[in-house]
Amino acid sequence: KAGVTQTPRYLIKTRGQQVTLSCSPISGHRSVSWYQQTPGQGLQFLFEYFSETQRNKGNFPGRFSGRQFSNSRSEMNVSTLELGDSALYLCASSLGTAQGFSYGYTFGSGTRLTVV
Amino acid sequence: AQSVTQLGSHVSVSEGALVLLRCNYSSSVPPYLFWYVQYPNQGLQLLLKYTSAATLVKGINGFEAEFKKSETSFHLTKPSAHMSDAAEYFCAVSGPNTGNQFYFGTGTSLTVIP
Numbered sequence: 001k002a003g004v005t006q007t008p009r010y011l012i013k014t015r016g017q018q019v020t021l022s023c024s025p026i027s028g029h030r031s032v033s034w035y036q037q038t039p040g041q042g043l044q045f046l047f048e049y050f051s052e053t054q055r056n057k058g059n060f061p062g063r064f065s066g067r068q069f070s071n072s073r074s075e076m077n078v079s080t081l082e083l084g085d086s087a088l089y090l091c092a093s094s095l096g097t098a099q100g101f102s103y104g105y106t107f108g109s110g111t112r113l114t115v116v
Numbered sequence: 117a118q119s120v121t122q123l124g125s126h127v128s129v130s131e132g133a134l135v136l137l138r139c140n141y142s143s144s145v146p147p148y149l150f151w152y153v154q155y156p157n158q159g160l161q162l163l164l165k166y167t168s169a170a171t172l173v174k175g176i177n178g179f180e181a182e183f184k185k186s187e188t189s190f191h192l193t194k195p196s197a198h199m200s201d202a203a204e205y206f207c208a209v210s211g212p213n214t215g216n217q218f219y220f221g222t223g224t225s226l227t228v229i230p
Contacts, residue, residue, distance in 0.1 A: 004159070031216055043206065043220040056217050090159055094216055101148050101167070102210040105218065107159035 002027065004093045004108035012114045018079040021111045025072050025093030031055075032074040033105065034066060037088040046089075049074050050096055081115045088112050118143050118209045122221035130229045135194040137224045139181075139207030142188065147211040149190040150218070151181055154204045163205075166190060177201070202228045 005024040013019050025032050033056075034046040045058035049068035068074045072093075078085055092105035123138040141147055148167050152160040164175025171183040177200075181192045190207060207221040 006159075033216060033218075042222045043218075045217050045219075048216050050216070056215055058217075092160075097216050101212060102214075102216045102218065104148075104150065104162060104165055105160075107152075107161070109157075109159045112157070 004091055004106050006089075006091050006108035006111050008111060009109065010112045010114075012116060013081050015081055015083060015115055017081050018077065019081060019113060021076045021078075021089055021091075021113075023074045023076070023091030023093075023108060025074070025091075026106055029093040029095055029106075030072055031094040031096040032068055032072065033092045033094065034074070034076050035090045035092065036060075037090055037110070038086075043090070046076065078113075083115050086113060086115045118147060118211050118214050118219045120207050120209050120219055120221040122205075122207050122224050124224055125222065126225045126227070128227040128229055129197045131199055132196050135179075135192070135197045135201065135226065137192040137205050137207075137226065139190045139192065139221060140188050141190060141207075141209045143209060143211055145211055145213070146185070147209045149181075149183060150208040150210070151175065151179070151190075151192050152206045152208060152220075154206065154223075156203075160206060163192070197226075197228045199228050199230065202226055 031050045033048040048056040066076045088110045090110045091108045095103040119142040121140045150165045151163040166183045174180045208218040
């Protein structure tokens, strides 16, 4: 079956602009999580959506937002871009959780965002 | 609170030698533990996971890891390194208090010397 698809693969934006990243999860996966990966901070959790509802959120400013559609596809938006937002943004799809434990993630290849 | 510590941000081994990547976790309850591998400009690929069944877990590409509760460790090993094993490796933990959120270690970059 098809994996997790993230588009676009690469983006270059200017400070102050906004950007929208897209993620299509594995068919049947209702949970989509987003992570930011940078050399300095490593992998940091942004948020998780499950059945169109944000279920969990990391410690990122309100400039970072997301949504999930009825077909489980998810978008992540970053407004008023800063140089420090340059990173690899990874989407991970999952069946969700059982008894509080994760079934585990399947990651997309990521979107490399460069802010200049 | 959940956390993961990976000892050694860079590990170099000769081709054919044993690979040992260290991971220690902190969790107030028995966790689920994962190892992922990342190749340049790619996402993370699951190598193996521990979900409270057998303590010795076998994964893909000849990797395995052993859950040791007394040592709070989940080290990743492979008996014989191959050039294609050169990549970044991440240990991660999730648990009943974290839902679907994973806590990742800072990663270990593995270099394989021919």
